Amino acid sequence: MTGQNTNLGQTAVVFAYHSVGVRSIKTLLARGIHIQLVVSHDDNPNETIWFESVAALCLEYGIPRIAPDNPNTAETIDQIKAINPDFIFSFYYRNMLSEEVLCLAKNGAYNLHGSLLPKYRGRVPVNWAVLHGETETGVTLHEMTAKPDAGAIIAQTAVPILPDDTAFEVFGKLTVAAEQTLWNALPALIAGNAKRLENNLALGSYFSGRKPEDGRIDWSRTAQEVYNLHRAVAPPYPGAFTDVNGQRFVIEKARLINPFTTKIPAHLPQGISVVDNVTFGVCGDGNAIQILALQLDGRTLDSASLSTLFA
Known part of the structure; x- marks a missing residue:
């Protein structure tokens, strides 16, 4: 027993x-x-x-x-x-x-x-x-x-x-x-x-241990690598982040895009872009993650703010 x-x-x-x-x-x-x-x-x-x-x-x-x-x-x-x-x-x-x-x-x-x-x-x-x-x-x-x-x-x-x-x-x-x-x-x-x-x-x-700075996104990496970084440090951990025009954006939620089922707009630069209210994180291999929630200063951005910042 x-x-x-x-x-x-x-x-x-x-x-x-x-x-x-x-x-x-x-x-x-x-x-x-x-x-x-x-x-x-x-x-x-x-x-x-x-x-x-x-x-x-x-x-x-x-x-x-x-x-x-x-x-x-x-x-x-x-x-x-x-x-x-x-x-x-x-x-x-x-x-x-x-x-x-x-x-x-x-x-x-x-x-x-x-x-x-x-x-x-x-x-x-x-x-x-x-x-x-x-x-x-x-x-x-x-x-x-x-x-x-x-x-x-x-x-x-x-x-x-x-x-x-x-x-x-x-x-x-x-x-x-x-x-x-x-x-x-x-x-x-x-x-x-x-x-x-x-x-x-x-x-x-x-x-060894990880520091918040280790969450910085290198958009030249493959989409799978960037997605793995996001998953590894997603909230409640400090989050994967990118700096744009002196502002720090933290990915709250994302998914890896399957290029065979979802078309990624052509000629987007590496990094974050918003097309038709879809937020893409384009990576070095030409593939992308879809960013479902993005934070600035601890606040989740709405679609209008995203379009203004990354149009």
Whole structure:
């Protein structure tokens, strides 16, 4: 039987943030893990907060929570030592944990990563996978080591990336996949007999974080590449943008045009043009995306404004 409370009162310290953090904490609780401390982040007022709150969850469930700028200080380490946890888990926590922290868990430290390791190790793996036109990604539960995303693989769950999926939509799938992966893996982890698969880094890839400036559109690229960029950073992420006459326009919603079913007007220049109330983003290969919603200064432009600006 695989219901709730399947362990003998094992304890955990959890490093968590975002929706994955919320769902994963709930999954640990449902499996009977006693969470003694959550280490999280305070929300950044300069960041668009579109995800669930770990802080609110901890308040609701009465779980002690701290949010140090650096989780590897002596103060935080002493707090974890005093708990002497069976497990340490990391769920979408943004800081690296030192080896000194990882060694404090008697039964191991484990992280949920948003890719099918060893592919897309590092930062923002969902956005990178969409940008590169992948048709599949997933979630990996793995042992944590001092080197990021390099420990042995405990479990993985794959999800499809459909042709028009944005990173936001894929992240929603991964949140569910994270919960499934953790739920299915926990009984073996608790029993101490979880299988471990090699995480062969030579077969994978590593990517760093992305900055808003990385969303700048290069219209000389192919339409598929420009469309992938849009999908990778579409709102609620900062968005793919282009500067025209000193003004910054952000693509809110778009679709890749099939040139066999939709005629692209001839002789349009690269970039944005409006023809018969249709907004085209013409790319270097002669194909185009259709821009369904375009923002200027955070406001979605109406058809009259678009025609005036890009006629």
